[in-house]
Every structure is written in C-alpha cells, then in structure tokens.
Amino acid sequence: MIKTSYPLNKVLTAIARQHATKERLTDDELAGHDLSADERAALKAGDIAALYHLGANPYLIRRVFRPRFPI
Amino acid sequence: MAEIVAAALTSHAPLITGKPEIAKPEQRDRLYAGFHELRRRLAAARPDLLVMFVNDHLQNFPYSNLPAFCVGLAAAYDAPSPGGARLMRIPPRKIRGAPEWGMALLEAGLAGGFDFAYSYEIESWDELSVPLHFLTPEGDVPVAAIYTNCGAPPLPVPRRCHALGAFVGDFIRSRPATERIALLATGGISHWVGTPETGRINPEWDHRVLDHVARAEVEPLLRWTWAEIERDGGNGGQEIRNWIALLGAVPGWKGEVLAYEPVAEWITGCATVWVHS
Numbered sequence: 001m002i003k004t005s006y007p008l009n010k011v012l013t014a015i016a017r018q019h020a021t022k023e024r025l026t027d028d029e030l031a032g033h034d035l036s037a038d039e040r041a042a043l044k045a046g047d048i049a050a051l052y053h054l055g056a057n058p059y060l061i062r063r064v065f066r067p068r069f070p071i
Numbered sequence: 072m073a074e075i076v077a078a079a080l081t082s083h084a085p086l087i088t089g090k091p092e093i094a095k096p097e098q099r100d101r102l103y104a105g106f107h108e109l110r111r112r113l114a115a116a117r118p119d120l121l122v123m124f125v126n127d128h129l130q131n132f133p134y135s136n137l138p139a140f141c142v143g144l145a146a147a148y149d150a151p152s153p154g155g156a157r158l159m160r161i162p163p164r165k166i167r168g169a170p171e172w173g174m175a176l177l178e179a180g181l182a183g184g185f186d187f188a189y190s191y192e193i194e195s196w197d198e199l200s201v202p203l204h205f206l207t208p209e210g211d212v213p214v215a216a217i218y219t220n221c222g223a224p225p226l227p228v229p230r231r232c233h234a235l236g237a238f239v240g241d242f243i244r245s246r247p248a249t250e251r252i253a254l255l256a257t258g259g260i261s262h263w264v265g266t267p268e269t270g271r272i273n274p275e276w277d278h279r280v281l282d283h284v285a286r287a288e289v290e291p292l293l294r295w296t297w298a299e300i301e302r303d304g305g306n307g308g309q310e311i312r313n314w315i316a317l318l319g320a321v322p323g324w325k326g327e328v329l330a331y332e333p334v335a336e337w338i339t340g341c342a343t344v345w346v347h348s
Binding site for chain 1: 222225265269
C-alpha cells in the first residue's frame with residue numbers, strides 16, 4: 001500500500017527548491033503548512049525514518065535532510 | 072523510413088561522476104569501460120537523434136502536478152546545469168533537444184491512445200547528464216526525452232510502460248523521414264535512496280533483471296508489481312520502467328551486458344547494456 005502525505009511533500013518540495021540542506025526544520029520554516037502533530041515533530045527533529053513512514057517521498061527526504069544520511 | 076540503429080540501457084547516479092574517487096578502483100574502471108564501449112558502438116551506429124527514456128526526481132514535477140508520461144519539447148537540455156555540474160563534477164553544457172520530433176510523437180500519441188503530458192522546460196539532472204557525459208562527449212547528437220514517473224508513486228505499471236515503448240517504436244518506424252534513431256534508457260538497477268535502507272543494493276535482483284534482458288524475456292518484468300520492485304529493487308529500482316519502455320520499442324532484441332557493478336559507495340547497482348537484434 002502506497003502511503004503518501006501531500007502536506008509533508010509540499011513543505012519538503014518548498015525547502016528543496018531553496019537548494020539548502022537541513023539537519024532539522026524550524027517553526028518559521030513550517031509556518032502556514034497544514035501538518036499533523038507527528039509530521040511537524042518529524043520535520044523539526046529531522047527524523048528521516050519517521051518522515052518516510054509518515055509518507056514523505058524519499059527523494060525529497062534525501063534532498064532536504066542530506067546531512068542526516070551517513071552515506 | 073526512419074530506423075532504430077542502436078539501443079542501450081544504463082544506470083544513472085550523480086556519484087558515478089561526482090565522486091569517482093570513493094568507489095573501488097577496479098569497480099569504477101570496469102563500469103567506465105562499459106560506458107566507453109557503449110560510446111564506441113553508439114558512435115559507429117551514426118544516430119541523428121537519441122530518444123531517451125528517463126525519469127524525473129521531483130525536480131520538475133511536484134505533487135501538485137504529476138504526469139505519468141511526459142514528452143520533453145525543450146529546445147535544449149542542461150546536461151548538466153551549472154549547479155548540477157558542481158555536484159556531478161562534469162562541465163556544464165547544453166544538449167540540443169528535438170521539439171519538432173517530440174511534437175510529432177505527442178500528436179501521434181493523442182491520435183493513437185497515448186495522452187502524453189508535455190513540457191517546454193525541463194530541468195534535467197543525472198538522468199541525462201551522467202550517461203551523456205560518457206556516451207556523447209561531443210554533445211553533437213540531439214536528444215528527445217520521454218519522462219516516466221518512476222519516483223512519486225502511484226506509478227504507471229510496467230506493462231503500460233512497455234506498451235508506451237512499443238508505441239514509440241511503431242511511431243519511429245512509421246516516420247517517412249530517413250532518420251537514424253538511437254534509443255537510450257537510463258535508471259536503476261537496484262538502489263535505495265532516501266529510505267531508511269539508503270545505501271542498500273540487491274545484486275541478486277539486478278542479475279535477475281540482466282538475465283531476463285539478455286534473453287529478451289520481458290514478460291516476467293511486466294508482471295512485477297510496484298510493491299515487489301520496491302521490496303527487491305528499492306525505490307530506485309522503480310526506474311526499471313525506463314528500461315522496460317525501451318525494450319517495448321525493439322521487440323525480440325536482446326541485451327548484452329557490458330558491465331555490471333554493485334557500487335556500494337555510489338549506492339547503486341550500476342550497469343551498461345547494449346541491446347541488439
């Protein structure tokens with residue numbers, strides 16, 4: 001079953017288009033986005049596994065949170 | 072009549088050129104040798120146009136607008152852009168597009184049951200730049216790019232991708248022009264990118280793919296579901312759709328594997344395959 005979260009992918013796309021990589025996102029960066037509490041927490045923690053399981057696209061996770069990947 | 076004079080399958084990954092020094096030298100050299108042999112054969116076929124089956128990595132098509140199949144009508148493609156050039160460590164350059172050819176394909180599709188999306192402006196990444204760096208270093212062969220959604224599921228099923236390729240093959244052979252067309256599909260084979268398993272490669276699955284291709288057995292590939300490919304080939308393995316589309320254009324043609332290396336440092340099962348009648 002494909003799990004995808006449009007709110008997560010929308011915010012990740014917006015950040016990715018700024019061509020900056022992040023360890024974590026801030027409340028300022030998430031302002032105006034309609035995210036669940038779990039989604040918001042995962043973005044603020046830079047928790048790449050949680051983001052994946054919540055339905056964020058892995059290509060977007062990697063682009064935004066590149067420093068979180070050991071390889 | 073236009074003619075398909077060459078066909079090839081390769082992987083694409085930014086690290087293939089971006090970080091050559093981190094790979095094991097023998098693996099890197101064998102893969103590069105495979106690319107160089109492909110270049111030699113491709114040049115010998117003297118193509119007028121390179122039709123490429125490739126995929127976006129969400130740099131063009133966001134979740135607000137996601138085409139299953141998109142024909143590129145750009146006048147030129149960055150291969151790579153100045154930004155991409157830094158990442159992939161290859162010189163920035165523009166490769167000529169083939170918008171008139173693309174428009175003809177688009178119109179044929181609409182008349183014949185394939186409602187392609189189209190785009191006049193495509194930001195190309197490693198899906199074009201890395202293979203073309205090796206295969207057309209002079210940048211003298213124009214490119215027609217056909218993008219299939221391989222990265223933002225739900226994705227078109229393999230059987231539909233094969234039918235798309237068959238349509239493109241029929242379109243080429245129906246052209247009155249004396250064009251010499253080379254086909255190139257890039258992507259795969261197994262790799263996990265951005266998932267919790269990032270860095271995993273599955274050589275067993277890669278060999279299964281290559282064995283099927285070598286024997287011109289497409290049917291087993293067409294039966295794979297998204298979930299099976301995701302499990303065995305990873306999210307990057309979904310790019311096998313590009314290979315499947317190309318194989319649809321040249322029924323019965325077989326693959327000759329010139330190189331296969333599961334390069335852990337580049338997080339990709341990397342191959343170069345010559346496809347011939």
